[in-house]
Amino acid sequence: MKNSDFYTFRGYRIKDEKLLSPSMEDYIEMIYRLxxxxxxxxxxxxxxxLNVQPPSITKMIKRLSNDGFVNYEKYGSIKLTEKGIEKGKFFLFRHETIYEFLELIGVKENLLEQTEKMEHAIYEETLEKISNLIIFLKNNIDFNS
Amino acid sequence: MKNSDFYTFRGYRIKDEKLLSPSMEDYIEMIYRLxxxxxxxxxxxxxxxLNVQPPSITKMIKRLSNDGFVNYEKYGSIKLTEKGIEKGKFFLFRHETIYEFLELIGVKENLLEQTEKMEHAIYEETLEKISNLIIFLKNNIDFNS
DNA sequence: AAGGAATTTTAGCCAAAGCTAACTTTATAT
DNA sequence: ATATAAAGTTAGCTTTGGCTAAAATTCCTT
Incomplete structure (x- = not known):
């Protein structure tokens, strides 16, 4: 492993341009929830x-609409497309999985905030492994005593 | 838990202004490594x-210097301050802990990249719990089979 | 010691995702 | 039905953290 295998956080996002930004993920997840x-x-x-001012919402919704995650027209209501619903489902599942994992290993402070920060950084394979781990830990509930 | 407890990724950073940005963390960690x-x-x-162009480095180093993590003067060499070293140590430990955890639960693809993305999102308490978990998992090595 | 090569800085650009202020549109209540 | 309130949009600003091109400095070789 050479040092030059590293990238900054932002570097990874630029390199892997198919990824949604954390904000976009938050919006889609929240629209799905709502x-x-x-x-x-x-x-x-x-x-x-989301604790974000309305003009910022308008702007982002336009972007999501442009990218086909949402159907929207001015002054109307916001509806996820098929593609958006799929993402939303995944993001919500991911959120709940991470939350459960953190709870299980005994995280107490800022549990929701910790989850929200962490979830954007979890790849699908990792999520799968954490899911498995949760099942295992539930059958060995004494691990944290 | 009300919906309005949520913040976007960026929202958390602004709310909790004592946090270093992911990029700043990357820089400090890498300076420490090097x-x-x-x-x-x-x-x-x-x-x-870091796979970042020199002008961007200069800019960020100025910021880190301003914030007291680094001693630097033009065309010179970059030295962490006491405060910077402390951070660097912590970030490196955090990196290695997350890497080990992910490896242990069986993550194979993009292990380094996954670690790099994830580490910035891990609070101290969570890191501590993950450390404990690693010890436990090592004594129950069959959990993933 | 001079000149070319390498390194670093400066200047100025860009996109993302926030914000406020001011305007427009829609909804509501009398 | 109209006036006011509420909701949404537009315009334009900010910061972060990248980038390139060009200028400045330092290093190295002869």
């Missing part, structure tokens, strides 16, 4: 849920 | 090691 709870999602709801 | 290998670290070396 659309389970209520049948209409608006700029408003997202703004509150 | 200064173990060689006794003089220059813009050059960092540029190669």
């Amino acid at each position: 659309s389970i709870e209520k049948d209409i999602v608006r700029v408003n709801n997202l703004s509150e849920a | 200064s173990i290998e060689k006794d003089i670290v220059r813009v050059n070396n960092l540029s190669e090691a």
Whole structure:
């Protein structure tokens, strides 16, 4: 392993351009969450849920719409496309898996915040391995005592 | 847990302004790494090691110098301050812990890249719990078969 | 000691993702 | 039905962390 195999965080995102940015992931995940709870999602709801001001929501929704994750027209309601729903499902599953994992190993402080930060950094293979690990740990519940 | 407990990735960084950015962490970690290998670290070396162009290095080093993590003067060599060394040590330990954890649970693809992305998202308490977990898993090595 | 090569810096550009202020559109209440 | 309130958009600013091109400095070779 040479030192030059390293990249900065940003470097990885640029290198691997098919990835959604963490923010895009957050938006899609939250739209998905919200659309389970209520049948209409608006700029408003997202703004509150993500603690981001409305103009920023508008801007990002345009981008997501452009990239085909969302159907949206001005002043309307926000609907995930098929592609968006797929992503949303995955992001929510990923979130819940990480949350459960952290809880299980005994993380107490800022559990939600820790999950939110971490989830964007987890690749699919890793998620799978963590899923397996959760099952194992649940059958060996004394591991943390 | 209300939806409005959520923040976007960026939101967390702004909220918690004492945190170093992922890039700053990468730089400090790499300077620390390099200064173990060689006794003089220059813009050059960092540029190669991080796959970032020299002007970007200069810019970031200025920032790190400003924030007291690094001693630097133009055209000179880059030296971590006490504060910087402390951080560097921690970041390297964190890196190695995450790497070992991922390896242990069976992650194979993009192991280094996965580690690099993930490490910035790990809080101290989580790192501690993962350390404990590693010890446990090593004594139960069949968990992944 | 001079001149070319290598290194570093400066200047200025870009995109992402926030923000505020001001404007427009839509919804609501009398 | 209209006035006001609420919601959403536009315009334009900011910071972060990259980049390239060009200038400056330092190093090395002869």
